[in-house]
Amino acid sequence: MAMETNNPMQCSEFDSLLSDALDLKLTGEKLELFQSHARSCQNCGPLLTEAEQGQRWLKSLEDAEPPAQLVNNILAATTGLDTVRLRATSPAQISWLDRIRDWAGVAVGPMISVARQPRFAMSFAMVFFSLSISLSLAGVKLSDLSHIDLRPSAVRHSYYETSGRIVKYYENIRFVYQMESKVREFKRATAPAAPAPVEENRPRRRNDNTSEHPGLKEDRNYSQGPNQVMLASCPQNRPVAIARNTYRRLS
Amino acid sequence: MAGPRIRSPQTRSTGECRLEDAQLAAMLVRRCIAGDAAAWEEIVQRYHRRIYNICYRFSGSADDAQDLTQEAFIKMYRTLSSYDVERGAFMTWVTTITRNLLVDHFRRSKQERLTDSLDSAPSEHEDAMPLGEQIADKAAPPDSKVQSREVGEFVHGALQKLSPDLREAVILRDLQDMDYREIATVLKVPEGTVKSRINRGRAELARLLQRTYKQVM
Numbered sequence: 001m002a003m004e005t006n007n008p009m010q011c012s013e014f015d016s017l018l019s020d021a022l023d024l025k026l027t028g029e030k031l032e033l034f035q036s037h038a039r040s041c042q043n044c045g046p047l048l049t050e051a052e053q054g055q056r057w058l059k060s061l062e063d064a065e066p067p068a069q070l071v072n073n074i075l076a077a078t079t080g081l082d083t084v085r086l087r088a089t090s091p092a093q094i095s096w097l098d099r100i101r102d103w104a105g106v107a108v109g110p111m112i113s114v115a116r117q118p119r120f121a122m123s124f125a126m127v128f129f130s131l132s133i134s135l136s137l138a139g140v141k142l143s144d145l146s147h148i149d150l151r152p153s154a155v156r157h158s159y160y161e162t163s164g165r166i167v168k169y170y171e172n173i174r175f176v177y178q179m180e181s182k183v184r185e186f187k188r189a190t191a192p193a194a195p196a197p198v199e200e201n202r203p204r205r206r207n208d209n210t211s212e213h214p215g216l217k218e219d220r221n222y223s224q225g226p227n228q229v230m231l232a233s234c235p236q237n238r239p240v241a242i243a244r245n246t247y248r249r250l251s
Numbered sequence: 252m253a254g255p256r257i258r259s260p261q262t263r264s265t266g267e268c269r270l271e272d273a274q275l276a277a278m279l280v281r282r283c284i285a286g287d288a289a290a291w292e293e294i295v296q297r298y299h300r301r302i303y304n305i306c307y308r309f310s311g312s313a314d315d316a317q318d319l320t321q322e323a324f325i326k327m328y329r330t331l332s333s334y335d336v337e338r339g340a341f342m343t344w345v346t347t348i349t350r351n352l353l354v355d356h357f358r359r360s361k362q363e364r365l366t367d368s369l370d371s372a373p374s375e376h377e378d379a380m381p382l383g384e385q386i387a388d389k390a391a392p393p394d395s396k397v398q399s400r401e402v403g404e405f406v407h408g409a410l411q412k413l414s415p416d417l418r419e420a421v422i423l424r425d426l427q428d429m430d431y432r433e434i435a436t437v438l439k440v441p442e443g444t445v446k447s448r449i450n451r452g453r454a455e456l457a458r459l460l461q462r463t464y465k466q467v468m
Binding site for chain 2: 015016018019022047049050051052053054055057058059060061062063064066067070071073074075077078079
C-alpha cells in the first residue's frame, strides 16, 4: 500500500520488482520510484530490509565439502568402476571391517590352523554328522528354528501349552486303563461259574516228555551210566554193573 | 531506508561460462551415451559437489545428502539417454532430477516425523521454543563472524525452518546461483512465483536469524 500520494508504485509492483532490485537490475526512474516506495510504505520497507539481510545471510554460507569417497561410491553404484586414478586421488582409508578382519586373523588364526589338521577335521565332521542325524531323527528342521519366537511371553506360553498337553495325555491314558479294568470286572462278574477242567482231557504240550508220575522213578539207579551193561538176570544178588573199559586192576 | 546493496559480481559465473559449461556438458553426455566410461566419470567429478550441496542444504543432514546425491546420479545414469540438449541446459536437467528426489525424500521423512510425533511426546526444544531461543546467544556480532563455522551452522539451521517451497527457491537462487527461468523450469512454477518465493524466503530467514541476534541487530 503506497502511503505517498505522489508515488504511483503499488505494493504488488514493488513486490515484483524486489528481486530485480536486489539483483541490481533496476536503474533510473524505476529505481527511484522503488526506493521512494520502500521509504514510505510501512509494509514494503521492512520487507526490503529483511529480504536484503536474508540474502546476505545466504551468501555467507560456504559450500559444504562432500565426503571423499562420494565419487567412488557413485561410480561403483552406477558403472561398477573403481578406477586406479580415483583410488590414488582419494586418501587411503582402512574401513572398520578390514580392521576387524585383521584383528580376527591374528587372534583366531592359530586356532583355525590347528582345527584344519586332518584328525580334528574328521572329528568335527563326525560331530556334525552325528548332530545332523540326531536332529533329523528327532524331527527338528532348521527352517522351523527360524520361526521360533523367543520372546519371554511366547516362551511362557509355549511352556504352559506343552505342560497342559502332557497332563491331558496322561489323564486320557488313565481314563482308558480305568475303563479297561471296569470292563474286565464286569465280564468276570457276569460270566457263569465254569466246572474245573479234567486232567485227562488237558492237551499235552509239545515238548512235554514227562511221565507225569514222578514216583515210578524212585528206584532208578542214577549212578549207572548209559554205557554200562546190565546183567540179564541175577536172582540172588543185586545187579552188578561192570564197566566195559576199565583200567583198574582187580586185586 | 537504505537501498539495495551492491553485490560483488566476481563471485558468480558469467553467461559465457554457462554457455561453455553447457557445451561441455552436452559433449560429455554424448560421449557417455556412446559408452565412454571416462565421460561419465568426468560428469560425476564436475557435478557431484553441486548436487551434494543442494541435497545438504535442503535435507539438513550430511548422511541424507550423501545418499540423495548417490540416488540422483544413479537416476541420471539410467535416464541419460532421455536428456535432450535442445530442451534445456544439462545443469537444469540434473537439478530437476535432484529436486524431485528431494521432494520424495521430504514426503517420506515428513511421514516418519508424523509417526514419531504420535509415538513420542512433543519436544520442547523443537516445538515450543522459537529458533532465537533454541540457539544460544554467544553475544558476538554477526558481521565479525559472518564466515565462521558457527554462523554457518546457525544459518543452516534457520534454513531448515523454512517451508520446503521457500527453502528450495532460495537454495537454487542464492546458493546455486541459478537464474529465475531455470528455477521456474526446475520447480515447474511461473517466474513470478519463483521471485515471490525467493523474496519471502529471504525475509523469513532474516526474521528467524534476527531473533537470534536481536540485541545486536
